[in-house]
Structure formats: C-alpha cells, structure tokens
Amino acid sequence: MNGVLSGKRGLIMGVANERSIAWGIAKAMSEAGAELAFTYQGEAFGKRLQPLAASVGSDFMVDVDVTDEASLDAAFAALGDRWPTIDFVVHAIAFSDKAELTGRFVNTSRDNFKTSLEISCYSFIDVARRAYPMMKDSGGTLLTLTYGGSNRVTPNYNVMGVAKAALESATRYLANDLGPDGIRVNAISPGPMKTLAGAAIGGARKTYKHTDQNAPLRSNATLEAVGGTAVYLASEAGAYTTGEIIRVDGGFHVLGMPQPEHL
Numbered sequence: 041m042n043g044v045l046s047g048k049r050g051l052i053m054g055v056a057n058e059r060s061i062a063w064g065i066a067k068a069m070s071e072a073g074a075e076l077a078f079t080y081q082g083e084a085f086g087k088r089l090q091p092l093a094a095s096v097g098s099d100f101m102v103d104v105d106v107t108d109e110a111s112l113d114a115a116f117a118a119l120g121d122r123w124p125t126i127d128f129v130v131h132a133i134a135f136s137d138k139a140e141l142t143g144r145f146v147n148t149s150r151d152n153f154k155t156s157l158e159i160s161c162y163s164f165i166d167v168a169r170r171a172y173p174m175m176k177d178s179g180g181t182l183l184t185l186t187y188g189g190s191n192r193v194t195p196n197y198n199v200m201g202v203a204k205a206a207l208e209s210a211t212r213y214l215a216n217d218l219g220p221d222g223i224r225v226n227a228i229s230p231g232p233m234k235t236l237a238g239a240a241i242g243g244a245r246k247t248y249k250h251t252d253q254n255a256p257l258r259s260n261a262t263l264e265a266v267g268g269t270a271v272y273l274a275s276e277a278g279a280y281t282t283g284e285i286i287r288v289d290g291g292f293h294v295l296g297m298p299q300p301e302h303l
C-alpha cells in the first residue's frame with residue numbers, strides 16, 4: 041500500500057513498546073507514506089517510544105495521560121503549533137485494574153468501573169473533540185481499538201467488555217456527529233494479541249491459543265494485518281466507511297462453537 045497515505049499527517053496514541061497494536065498501525069501508516077506524531081504515557085514509555093518514533097522519521101512525541109485534561113490540552117496545543125491540520129488520530133488506549141480482569145464480573149468495583157470507562161472509552165470522545173477542529177477543512181479519520189468481548193462474553197474480560205461496548209457505541213455517535221464535517225470514525229476489533237494490555241487479562245494465553253486453533257483462518261491477527269486495516273480506513277479506499285466496527289480476528293466472531301477437534 042505504498043504511498044496511499046502520502047501527504048497525510050496523523051497522531052498515534054498508545055505505543056507502549058514494539059508489540060503495541062498502535063506501533064503496528066504506526067509502522068504500516070509510515071510505510072504508506074504518512075507523517076506521524078506520537079503520544080506516550082509517562083517517562084518510561086517515552087524512552088521506549090523514542091527509538092521507534094525515530095525509526096519512522098518522527099521526532100514529535102508528547103507525554104499524555106488521558107485522565108489529565110491539562111496534558112491533553114498541552115498535547116493538542118503542541119500538535120497545532122507543528123501542524124495546522126491533521127488527517128487522522130489513532131486511539132489505542134485502554135486500562136483496567138488487573139485484579140478485576142479475572143474472576144467474577146459481579147465483583148466489579150465502582151472505582152475500577154469508573155477508571156476503566158474513563159480511560160478506555162471517554163478518552164476517545166475527549167480526543168475526538170480536540171482533534172476534529174484540526175480536521176474540519178480536510179476531512180479526516182478517527183480510529184479506535186476494540187475487542188469482541190464487547191458483545192460476547194469472554195471469561196475474565198469483565199469490565200473491559202462493558203468499556204468496549206461503550207466505546208463501540210461512542211464510535212457510532214461520533215461518526216454521526218462528525219460526518220457532516222467529512223470526518224469518519226471507526227473502530228478496529230482485532231482478536232487477542234500478545235501485548236502488555238493483552239497480558240493483563242486473566243487466562244490470556246489460553247484465549248490466544250483458543251482463537252489461534254479455532255478461528256476460520258486458524259491463526260491470530262498480526263500487527264501487520266491490523267496496520268493494513270488502519271491504512272485502508274485512513275486512505276481514500278475507506279472514504280465511505282464510518283461508524284463501523286471492523287473485525288480483524290481471523291473470522292473468530294462467526295463461530296457458534298469450537299472446531300470439532302478442539303471440543
């Protein structure tokens with residue numbers, strides 16, 4: 041897909057390391073010709089991001105904690121100083137207390153419910169509100185990351201399932217709100233991937249193996265596959281897709297039961 045994003049500029053939020061889904065997307069978008077800016081959460085992640093950003097020709101990195109309005113204000117002010125307009129934002133951010141990503145959902149605490157929904161869903165709305173004025177004249181694309189645990193029960197995913205359901209709904213509401221400005225809003229829904237956030241979910245290895253063995257394509261999604269989908273959505277090829285949840289899960293979501301050899 042060389043060159044399909046030539047001349048486009050975008051912000052990537054959520055690279056923690058080279059296994060991050062946001063990094064898979066950043067690489068694919070850079071290979072497709074896009075110029076990138078990054079946010080990271082705190083100094084330690086900043087150190088990891090620096091060489092990765094440099095490898096795609098970016099020196100634009102801003103520290104953002106999405107629970108801190110001031111850090112978001114500062115990031116978008118810095119972005120506006122550097123680039124008057126942007127073409128896309130990738131929001132690949134989620135969090136829940138690991139202690140509640142295992143065991144019974146009924147034990148979800150009020151505090152962790154609020155934190156999980158704030159970081160994993162509200163932050164996308166907050167980011168969209170700040171980003172869309174920079175996209176208004178040129179159209180643009182907002183992308184977030186979700187998971188099939190939003191509408192089908194996945195053991196241990198618990199409150200993150202509720203947060204992802206809210207995020208998917210927010211994707212549709214934002215798509216409707218921003219559509220008249222020519223801005224498209226979509227979510228990519230990969231199957232389980234071996235990342236920091238993925239590892240925090242109870243039984244992650246079993247979930248990964250189960251999808252790998254049972255998905256119609258008999259494998260898990262790769263960073264390249266998710267990156268390719270993001271490139272499509274941000275490019276002219278995706279120009280009439282909005283409010284959509286696009287699965288990149290090897291077809292796992294179509295199954296009603298495991299393959300006979302794994303029953």
Ligand code: NAD
Pocket residue numbers: 053054055056057059060061062080081085104105106107131132133134135159185186187188229230231232233234235236237238239
């Ligand atoms: P990751 O750990 O590499 O990325 C998660 C990112 O969220 C990190 O960069 C972290 O710094 C950031 N983050 C968390 N709290 C934050 C805060 N308060 N402020 C700013 N940033 C914050 O893991 P990942 O799997 O690449 O996750 C990216 C997205 O993909 C998440 O939305 C996740 O739910 C989603 N997703 C992951 C999988 C999977 O199996 N790994 C599957 C489907 C969807």
